[in-house]
Amino acid sequence: YCPHCDGPFFKGKDVAVIGGGNSGVEAALDLAGIVKSVTIYEFMPELKADKVLVEQAKKRENITILRNVATKEILAEGGKVVALAYEDRDSGEIKRQELSGIFVQIGLVPNSGFLEGIVEMNAYGEVIVDAKGQTDVPGIFACGDVTTVPYKQIVIAMGEGAKASLAAFDYLLMQG
Incomplete structure (x- = not known):
């Protein structure tokens, strides 16, 4: 692909x-x-x-x-x-x-419908995240092709997943 x-x-x-x-x-x-x-x-x-x-x-x-x-x-x-x-x-x-x-190369449709009204998304249905994968809702993180991160590639999604999981871990530590 x-x-x-x-x-x-x-x-x-x-x-x-x-x-x-x-x-x-x-x-x-x-x-x-x-x-x-x-x-x-x-x-x-x-x-x-x-x-x-x-x-x-x-x-x-x-x-x-x-x-x-x-x-x-x-x-x-x-x-x-x-x-x-x-x-x-x-x-x-x-x-x-x-x-x-x-x-x-016919475009991508993010599988984000279940998040409608829960987290902020752009006009294309991509979940808007910051540099750590944090959404606009504290404690909810997202990663991969469903997000606004550019370059929809497996290796990038994997890296974003690792980053979001580390950020979620840090978030949970701060809550404890």
């Missing part, structure tokens, strides 16, 4: 990026310097990414942009991706593209 972490495994290969927003086009641009080719699959008729990113993607000879397509199936053999089946939403035709890897 991470073009920075996993991209080098696909050096010289054909890959797909699903999603034409900023994160998808940024992923395609990052991957274009490593892989043989990148195809961006966008469900909507137009990319949602910022104009400057779209212009950069169009300049790259090894980036292809497919608009108004719906991903249908990831095809694998021996546990490895070999192709992607997708529907051309204009014609309804199902097509297949041979490739070696797929990077899904």
Whole structure:
């Protein structure tokens, strides 16, 4: 899922990026310097990414942009991706593209609904935390991708979890 972490495994290969927003086009641009080719699959008729990113993607000879397509199936053999089946939403035709890897960049929805009205959240539903993972409610800490901490990566979530647990421990010591 991470073009920075996993991209080098696909050096010289054909890959797909699903999603034409900023994160998808940024992923395609990052991957274009490593892989043989990148195809961006966008469900909507137009990319949602910022104009400057779209212009950069169009300049790259090894980036292809497919608009108004719906991903249908990831095809694998021996546990490895070999192709992607997708529907051309204009014609309804199902097509297949041979490739070696797929990077899904369609955005994140934090699993924070159960905290509605309990702690402060931003417009995206992310829990707002300080540098120690403390929410606006004393004694409630949060960490990981559900928070406002940038760079939604496993290693960052793990570090934030360690930090929040240490801060919670300190909080409990001060209460005792």
